[in-house]
Amino acid sequence: MRRELNPSYCSGEMGCFGRFRSKIRTGKGKRAPAARSNLSTASSSAAATSQSHSQDSSATGRQDGSRSSGSASSARTIPELYEERGASSLHEFGLRELHAATNDFSRLLKIGEGGFGSVYKGVVRLPGGPVGGTVVAIKRLNTSGHQGHKQWLAEVHFLGVVEHPNLVRLIGYCAARSERGPQRLLVYEFIANKTLDDHLFNRAYPVLPWDVRLEIAFGAAEGLIYLHEGLEVQVIYRDLKASNILLDEEFRPKLSDFGLAREGPSADQTHVSTAVMGTYGYAAPDYIATGHLTTKSDVWSFGVVLYEILTGRRSVEKNRPKKEQRLLEWVKQYPVESKQFSMIIDTRLEGRYSREGAREIAKLANRCLAKRSRDRPTMREVAKSLKQAMQLGGESGVSGNSSTPRDVHGKPTADDIAVASARRRMLHLAALGENRNSFAKRRFMFMRAAAAPPPT
Template sequence: MKCFYIFKDKSKSNRVAKSAPEPRDKSKLENSSGLSRATRSVPSPRSIPELYKEKEHNLRVFSFQELKESTNGFNRLLKLGEGGFGSVYKGTIRPAIGQEGGRISVAIKKLNRHGLQGHKEWLAEVQFLGVVNHPNLVKLLGYCSEDDERGIQRLLVYEYMPNKSLEDHLFNRALSTLPWKKRLEIMLGAAQGLAYLHEGLEVQVIYRDFKASNVLLDANLKPKLSDFGLAREGPTGDNTHVSTAVVGTYGYAAPEYVETGHLKVQSDIWSYGVVLYEILTGRRTVERNRPTVEQKLLDWVKKFPANSNKFSMIIDPRLRNQYSFSAARKVAKLADCCLKKNPEERPTMNQVVESLKEAIQESEDGSTSNSTPVTSASRSVERRSRQVGIRKYL
């Protein structure tokens, strides 16, 4: 049975210088980022830098002082997060010239001034987010690029996402449990964003860093992919892959990419399969505080196949059986397809989108009898999880 059709068995029918919105040294965006393409003798799709030139005027250019004031001097109380790139702060900015309204909330990412890799990622984000336009991708409003005697200042200004990330809602026990249907809707939106990157642009884009922490949620819990610092253009012509240094997050990167450095859109699909299992189980891809046999999520779930009677034991106990059991089985099968060892056997993101739409429909149509019948097994997993947590502090 082909993975692509796992949902077809349903019985029912159916900066100082501001002259232009780019760094003063034009070559920085075209050459330093490694995103430009060599001249070819045959026609080819335009590159991201070429597409960016058409849309660069849509981005605002902020001064460093303006962004410093908007965050109250980058006050640590306004810090939203921190990563390899630098820190992210909540700020407020005035509307663009010609727009009405009061100050608006934004997220401001401030580059670590001593990080060379961060500078390259900043360049990539400016270009990619300056080109893409989709409701499931975070919107870049503008940036700051200034050089002075103190060094470089590189900042990015995004729309503010008040509900944090999918990671927070799955794993932060201080937040309320994310309902089953909402988990599927979030993953559907994320899949639609990836499908747009893979097939909806003139040039193919490989996201390369899909994980729960990069799926941000707006006021209505609508998902938007963020952090395009590792994004790359996909292969063109007769090329089957892009050769690149292996970067990303441990536990999410596709094995063939880790082993060879050959990057394909199927690498994103593998990462997506990992997160599907995270929303099913409520567990991170790697959890060192669990027993050895349970530390690596993908190894653990193999012991509870979707077609087995033991499958319900992997479902997130925080759901308390409030989910469609048959839809959960099919989502697990979809995850297995995304995690096929052979990249060519994985579904496309458009196929994933259609499968998830059917899973959501099945969850809406499901009755009480459609919920998991193995309540004692689920309770057993919940008890075992609590015991592991207790042992951690003994």
């Protein structure tokens, strides 16, 4: 759950907890072109808060060296880049069109829910798209509260500008008004295999093989590198967590939910000062304590996710014994170089992982979780270390390489077969879910037709 963190409740290097309430700010900029009239109207209500972007940043010299050279000399903001690029690339949907796409937002088509609202699977017709329509995911924000609108606007702006294989693609949006008040919706590409959170922590899913876990971590790192370095404007994601890492049919990761994303500091600044927001268990302690946001805040969150991948445990689990509830505190009891280190590894892997690779991942996670932000690596350095860990074998004989390892005779190894079998089981599970949804939908339609009054 996304919330505002209270820095007064932060205690210890890895144990920062607080009370939360939803909050977001948006970057300053111009309105979208007149052709996007609905979005322009929706944007105007956030203008007052967006003007504080530069004013609440501290200018004391650059801290983070990961900024691209173009961003240092550019004064353009994300909304300005959106006006230039995104406004013409996103499709503007009508509210009636999205009602039809989701069978009036039927609960049978709901595929997710959070503080922002609900996500539905739907089918829309796009110019140049398939005759039968395009399957999409439609996020419908809660109508109550102004924070949802700001998050919606931030997602439109950021996802209208960014483009990368490891970032979810925004197809379009809807800004309308109905008898229930303002309606704010987002239409994304449909990602079939749910989230990393589902596959790590939900026992109904087959276990994620070791090499697939590392591929997912590497892809997420690539997405963050693009945000930190690949644009004129540096972007700080600010909400990295397992539930925001979507997985496609081939289990390639895609970062989603950009409602909390912020533009990074300009060339003469070390950080952006903001209200402290994030998700319980993932926010960096220095950010909670000071409100100073940098790309190293994302690096900290990535370190938490690495330990979740290693252990198969959530960052916070209140149903465990008290000493095991906070993941980062628990793993300290089993240092990387100790004989007890293997105690933290996800038991569902049943020993099928690279021992050496696991130790390197834990060392990398510890670097990401350094107390001082300047001691943490950049995401480019993180990706390089991940790549090296992916090449390591270990006592189990499992290769960390994502390519299909072969024995000397060119035949599939036992580990090849095991990984392929796990992939098939996961895809089969996804297919079963689709069939279940389809059956439930047909049953619902039959029941509704039976309940309808006969024609007169």
